[in-house]
Each structure stands twice: as structure tokens, then as C-alpha cells.
Amino acid sequence: MDIFDDLDRRAAKLKDADGRPSQSPFTKGQVNIARLYRDLVERHDAGGMKLASLEGRTGGSGSAGRDFMDAYVAEGRAIQRLREAIGGGVALEVRRVRRSARGGECARLIHDRVLVDAICLHGKSFRDVLDEHGWSDAGPNIKALIPALSAALDRMQGYG
Template identity: 60%
Template sequence: MTKEYRRMAQGRAAEERARLDAVLSRATPVEGCGPLIPVAPARGPQVVVTPLRMVPDPKDSTGWKVEEMGWRGFNAVRAADVFDDLARRAARRKAAPPFSPGQVQVARLYRDLVERHDAGGMRCSSLETGRGGSSSGGEFIDAFIEEGRVIDLLRRRIGAGVAMAVRRVRPSARGEGGARIIHDRVLVDEICLHGRSFRDVLERHGWTGTARNINMLVVSLTAVLERMRGHFAPA
């Protein structure tokens, strides 16, 4: 083995070690998180969260107080999503995030409900197959039905409107493949469920990813999330 070959092999080995160290670093929960949270490379970028809950407090004027409920005082982690990325980008520009906390909350609620409901459909089917099952099976099916009801209400709030209409935008803003209408429901599912960027959504539907087109989608999604949030707002 020549010196040159050995030097190249050592360089490649060092690059591979650096790559694996970076993967492990991203996958390892940060200090202060629970020791039982595993190292999970597939988790991707993560965000530290402090679990909270509302508990009665007769001393407070509202009758309630916020209490941290992390296991033994530890924080938890969750996978970072598109809204975390948008907030980070806005912070770098020293600007406000494009969506309010309430709008982000309802977007994540919709995502969590749909993902859990889709996964629960398989279990629900297996419980239905073996009828005569336990009370826990009945409770699960009741919760599954209620979850579906909330998803249906949110989707009715989304409506059948159009986030991006071909006729509203000049031809130069359309991609070479021919622009297609982007409906509100498609926009919500692409961003909230599938975690795609606004540019990705535009390009998948034949639009150019210009700042103007991206801004139009942001405005449309803001309006839709506000309608969805209205479902949970007090009357």
C-alpha cells in the first residue's frame, strides 16, 4: 500500500466518522431530556418540549394554573416539523413567524388526529372481526369514532375552496408543465400531513417557486388554519 493510497483511505475513513458522528449527534436527545428517550437516527431533527397540563388552582383568579408534568422533571422531545423550520427561518431574519401559535397548534392537532386515526383503523378492524371482545375494545372504538368526527369537522372547516387558481396568476408564474389548481384541502394535507415546503407544493402542481407564489400559498394557508382554529374557539 503506497503512502498516497494510505493517505486517501485515512481521509475517507475520517469523513465517514464525521458523517456518523453528525448523524448520532442529531439523533441523541439533548441534555435535560428523559434518559429513557432512545437514540433514534430515523427521528430526524428534533425539538425539546416541556410537557404541560392545566390543573385546578383556587388561588388563581382563573381557577387554573399551568403545571410542568415531565417525568421526574425531565423534558421530552418531538420531531421537528415544517412549522419549526419556518419559525427558525423567521428568527434568523428577525421577523415574526408566518403563522400564529393558535394556527400552528390546530395544524399539528389535525396532523396528529389524522395520523392516529389512520393507524387506528387497522386495530379497529381487528377488534370488529373478533366481536364479543373486551370493554377496552369498545372504549377504543368509541374514541376512534369520536376522533373521526373531529377530523370531519376540521375538514368541513377547510372546505372545498381554492388556494391557487390558474386564472388569478399571470402566465409567467406557471411552470413549463402547466399549472394546476391547488385546493385548500390539498394545501393543508401537503404542508401539515406530509411536511412539504411551499416550494415543493407549487412545483408538484406545475407552478414556479417564486416568492410571490409562495406568499400566496402562505396567505391561503393562514386563512384556512384560522377557519379550522375557529372550531375550537369559544362561541
Template identity: 55%
Template sequence: MSAMADAARPAAVSAQDWARLSAAQRLAAAELLAVRPAEISVTRWLTMGEAGRRAALLRAATAPEACGPEIPVAPARGACRVFTVRQIRPGTRNTIEDAGYQGPGEAQPRRAVRAADVFDRMEARARAAKKPLPFTPGQIAIARLYRTLVERHEAGAIKLSSLEGRTGGSGRGADVTDLRLEEARKIALLRRRIGDGAAMVVRRVRPSARGAGASIILDRRLVDAVCLEDLDPSAVLVAHGWAAKGDRQNMLRQALGAALDRMQGYL
């Protein structure tokens, strides 16, 4: 394979698989990989026909029947996670029962569905490989809280404008500026807890092991890439010029877990 051809190879495709693809398949690889369902391997996806890929996209974008018929088929929505809403049965102390919307004539509540994120994908891969889950529930919870705070704050006051005029227990209307300042305080506190450390330092790894053009990966950059940009550790490594090898991915996951541990606590 020529150096020019290998340079065009997406990081998700191995050199062996890339060599098997036709020129047309290589040309369309980047665009096709952007919409690949997680349950289909890279090689299979690139070698499938257009009709097969279209059918797979529609299947992946269709919510299960248990979620109800009203959820539209939406390929742009991406992968989804189906779960069961549960609650403590009213009048009891510890009896758990299924909850959620239950339509007329339906025997049981419907299951809920939400968009899957990078933590869902990493968990699914770990379960499929019968490996330990990469992150604890507490680590995932603080990561998602951080994402929610940052996205809502960066969206500006538009989403909070409906709070104007509402009154709380004091009878005073909620102040949008106060709410945004409180969000900013929480975000700043979480970022201070992340710290200024480095998850991957170039000088600590041999050049042959880290890859050409590798650059330092700071803890804050790692947290933002995973939590805000929905990138998994291998994609973060590639974006910073590192070879996405197993030991490097493990190091990055450990660094991310440590940062998420530091972020936990009262806000």
C-alpha cells in the same frame, strides 16, 4: 445547459448552482438532498465530500448535552427542536420555573427534545432572515392537532386497543369504536371548516408567471400537503407545476394561514 440536463435538476437547486456541479454530483443530487440538514445550504451540501456530509449528519442527529446522555444518535430521526419545559411552581399562583426530568446529582432539569416539523423549519428560516414569523401560535396548534388526529385515526385501532377494559368515572370501560368515531367526527369537522376553495387558481395568473404545467391547488390539498406530508409552500408549488417564486409562496402561505384560521374553534 441542455434541456435534458435541466429536466433532471431538483427544484431546490438553482440553474446556476446546477451548472457548477459535476456529472457525479448531479447523479446523486436527489438522494443527497433527501437527507440534507436544514442548516446547510443546498449548494454547500452537494459539493461537500462524503466524509464531511457524514460528520454533518451525525452532528445534526446528536441531541445537545442539556437533554441528557440517554438520547441516541439517530440520523433517520431528522431535525430536532430543543425546548425547555416550564411549570407554575407548586404553592404559587404565577411563579414560573423550569421543569422536566432531573437526574441524580444534576443541578437543573434537562431540556426536552422533539422531532422538528415543517412549521419549525419555516420559523427557523424566518428568524434567520429576520422576517416576521409566517404563522401564529394558534394556527400552528390547530395544524398539529389536525395532523395528530389524522395520523392516529389512520393507524387503526391498534394504538387504542390498550384502552379496552379501562374504566372511567362512570365505571364503564372505554369503547374503542366510540373513540374512533369521535376522532372521525373531529376530522370531518376540521375538513368542513377548510372548505372546497382554491388556494391557487391557474386562470388568475399569467402563464409566464405560474410555470409550465401548473395545476389548481385546492385549500384541502394545501392543508394536507403541509400538515400531513410535511411539505413547505415552495415544495407544494413545485409538486403542482408552479414556479416557486417569492410572490407565489407568499400567496400560498396566506391561503394556508386563512384555512388554519377557519379550522380553529371548539371541536
């Protein structure tokens, strides 16, 4: 289970005004691109270990190593395209500088890429992301991150 499964489960428990289950905040396409991104990055990161082990080998035709290298490079390019689509925008911007209610540090910007990586790659919750950036984990702040993540996932799909 990942955060998207958890959000679906929570939405199913909530009822709208007509008594029907609430909808998940993310579309199937958004969830699919988030999981694809996670899988690509995990596989690519693990591939670095395989590359290190291939360097020590000698003999043979070497075609398996070349095929792996070609796939590894193509995967890296796909990850780069997805990251470029995320862009350098800001998911949650500080409007005024003030200490958090818990007496901690001042809230800091939350960039789109940081949000996507935290949620999709590291399995963090929205509350975790807010806390790590000095924000209160109150409902309005969480509600502000959801459309920011949705928009980033849409861009990763090629929309917008």
C-alpha cells in the same frame, strides 16, 4: 421538527428594518391547530389497524373494544369537522393558462384542503406543493400560499 419549526427558525435569522428578528408567518394558534389535525389524522389512520386486530378477538366483555370504537368514531367526527372548516376553496388559482417556465405541464388549481394536507400531514414545503401543481416556485407564488394556509388554519380554529 416540522415545517412550522423550520419557518420559525428561518424567520429568526431574518432581520426587519430595525434589526429585530422577523416574525413567524403563522400564529401559535394556527400552528397548534395544524399539529392537532396532523396528530388526529395519524392516530385515526393507525386506529384502523387496531380495529382490524380487534375483529379477530373473541371472548371477554368487549368493553375495551367498544371504548376504543367510541373514541375512534369521535376522533373521525373531529377530523371531519376540521376538514369541513377548511372548505372547498382555492389557495392558488390559475389566472391564465400557460406552460411553466421549465417547460412542464400547465399550472393547476391548488385547493385549500390539498394545501393543508400537503403541509400539515405530509410535511411538504410550499415549493413542493407548487412544483406538484405545475407552478413556478418563485417567491411571489410562495407568498401567495402563506396567507391561504393561514386563512384555512384560522377557519379550522373557528375563526372566519
